[in-house]
Amino acid sequence: MGGKPSLLLPGTAGTKSALWQGGKQPLSDAEGGFFDEWRIGAAVSLGVACVDQQKHPSVGKRLRLPVADEPGAADALRDRLDVAVRFLHAARLDGLNCYVHCARGVSRSSAVSLAYALAYLPEALATPAAATTWLEARRPQALPNAGFARMLEDWVRGGGRDGCAAALRALDAAQPAAAARLRDADAAAVAAALAAAAGAAPGSPGAARTRKWMSVVKTARGLEPRATNNKVEVVLDSRKGLDDVAAxxxxxxxxxxxxxxxxxxxxxxxxxxxxxxxxxxxxxxxxxxxxxxxxxxxxxxxxxxxxxxxxxxxxxxxxxxxxxxxxxxxxxxxxxxxxxxxxxxxxxxxxxxxxxxxxxxxxxxxxxxxxxxxxxxxxxxxxxxxxxxxxxxxxxxxxxxxxxxxxxxxxxxxxxxxxxxxxxxxxxxxxxxxxxxxxxxxxxxxxxxxxxxxxxxxxxxxxxxxxxxxxxxxxxxxxxxxxxxxxxxxxxxxxxxxxxxxxxxxxxxxxxxxxxxxxxxxxxxxxxxxxxxxxxxxxxxxxxxx
The missing domain is CATH 2.60.120.10 (Jelly Rolls)
Structure with missing residues (x-):
């Protein structure tokens, strides 16, 4: 689970203000790798070590949210959602490419990405369900756990989303032209992702959930699908495969x-x-x-x-x-x-x-x-x-x-x-x-x-x-x-x-x-x-x- 970083929002001209989500793996790349290639200038780290500025000098802004170490992860994250949302938007308005990550890039980081999208584009993403559909289209392994999902529902119903949306509009007012270009580009990208998801998801919502789970399972190492008499069986590479399944x-x-x-x-x-x-x-x-x-x-x-x-x-x-x-x-x-x-x-x-x-x-x-x-x-x-x-x-x-x-x-x-x-x-x-x-x-x-x-x-x-x-x-x-x-x-x-x-x-x-x-x-x-x-x-x- 986790895998490579995923591009959620392209920003402008494909080189500025992009929003990425992933796990902590890119942080261990001493050569820069992903951070240098995509010129990541800001990062939100959830429950893992912050980006090392010596290894990744391009990352000038960092926000650490140690939610994994506090009682009630959902409650702890809810208290920090407005900070994370405003941090991401301010960085993107400054033209910085942003990276949101937790240990695996699956649950906690997904909750922050969803909160940002809900506050930033409330017309296109009116509900957490709609935002989740968009996020899954951009990052199939995204899977906020039940506690985070309930937290986002309560956050929207309780007016937390509206408050964040107003704060983002205030930031936009300082750079109206740049904000308008960014919002138009992101709205178009979200609309395209939702349209693609609707066209590629025949059947019931349960079937779509099953396909998403299968996309998560396929990332497990040590599993090799093989067709046999029109059936699929899983081949385990002896002890290594079992160890990978356990891991x-x-x-x-x-x-x-x-x-x-x-x-x-x-x-x-x-x-x-x-x-x-x-x-x-x-x-x-x-x-x-x-x-x-x-x-x-x-x-x-x-x-x-x-x-x-x-x-x-x-x-x-x-x-x-x-x-x-x-x-x-x-x-x-x-x-x-x-x-x-x-x-x-x-x-x-x-x-x-x-x-x-x-x-x-x-x-x-x-x-x-x-x-x-x-x-x-x-x-x-x-x-x-x-x-x-x-x-x-x-x-x-x-x-x-x-x-x-x-x-x-x-x-x-x-x-x-x-x-x-x-x-x-x-x-x-x-x-x-x-x-x-x-x-x-x-x-x-x-x-x-x-x-x-x-x-x-x-x-x-x-x-x-x-x-x-x-x-x-x-x-x-x-x-x-x-x-x-x-x-x-x-x-x-x-x-x-x-x-x-x-x-x-x-x-x-x-x-x-x-x-x-x-x-x-x-x-x-x-x-x-x-x-x-x-x-x-x-x-x-x-x-x-x-």
Missing amino acids: QARRDAEDLWIDRTVRRVDLEDLSPYCFLRDYVAASRPVILRLADGGDAAAVEAFFEAEDVRVSATPDGRADAIHRAHNDGRPRLACPEVRRGKPTAVDEEGEDVLYVSDQDGSLSQFPELARRVAARKDWPLPPAYLRAFAESGRAKADAVNVWYGGAASVTSAHRDRAFENLYLVLKGAKRFLLLPPTAPAWLPVASCVSARWTKADGSWRLVDDQPEQLVDWLDVPSLAATEPAPAVADVRPGDLLYLPAGWVHEVHQAPRTLAVNWWFGARCDGPRWAGAELARRVGELRSAAPS
Whole structure:
């Protein structure tokens, strides 16, 4: 995805005031290349390093919009749209050729190009849909993600476009002759692009969307179409082809899916319909701030338990890969299970304890279970749970209790068959998240299932079933992966919605208490099929020779 820069607006005489869009690749060309050939004089950089003036001395004006590093990329970009639009227009009026780019030239840069076109030529491009048709005609791989698309719709409806258009007319007034020539040339180019798009797009809008997606897919390296008996098959160049497919999936996830910081929303500001539409249906995590999520009585009820199952490990990493065995095969190390009071977790000692039993551990805490049952708004108020149920998640399959300290870390894994509603009652949790397609590029190891056992003061791993291997994500920490994971900081009274299939690694503050509800996910449809495809690509990569 991305590809070469695309000429969006030709400017005047083909040599001045042109508008280009693309990715960051031209920035790494030390010889100048594209920048020198097209005399790029101004650049808007979104979420990537600014143009290096020593490498590209022609670029005299630069605007950096670090939207990828701020919470809520769409909100952050909306706050800067007027700056970007005025910057581009002023540069073009000065006769400078302009380049708008993000990492891949697909989503963030497309949002800026669309905003500029909507404000600059409102008569020709009356709606975001019309502007998108024009942009796709000039750059087929352009694909603003759903958040940016909604942001542009709101920006137009809310008067943001009108305000920018007025600012551009004020700039035109200072150079009326040059502005008129530029506007006439660009309007003619836009009209021609729209006419060409209309003539080349038979069939439904859905068919046009499919053709656009195919144009994006064709840029993936390592894929070679070959005709066989009037059919087309894809030939993979061994490991390289698989690696290229995985790399493309990684870039797509970064451009289209991952929000660097998981959005935090007050539940009272989010209708059940919007929760279902924007997060459940979109498989997008969100932190819901409950109106009365904290509950001191629930915390007290937890500590009244007398005899519960407690997990124990030497290093705090349960269900994690260990490679210290003398036969060289990795082990998936499960914790030793002990019984005792939950307060044992807080006692100082060389062992790391964690209340983390699953499959319905709430039943081990009778007083807490009664308190949870009394809270009719947990995990969500009834109207939200009905919407959740309408999406195929009728009732919770299990309710679990978690209590531990900073030494306990949940290694990277995914729950393919469960939607997760995770409520923090005390302390704080940090989730590092990657989308369900991540197994396509994350390494996987086939491990022997083993369990920690402590005897005579020494820890050792004992194999459960040496002949049965378990595939597990072989990632020491998601913090070191590319792309960087989304981060969800969940505090008391916060409920994290974690869709099925999302890879997650979990850290916590000392004495953190949480309850989570697992709802059985639908194991059909495009979401499940896409996640399974990603998993199989990862398995093929692991099995293929390097």
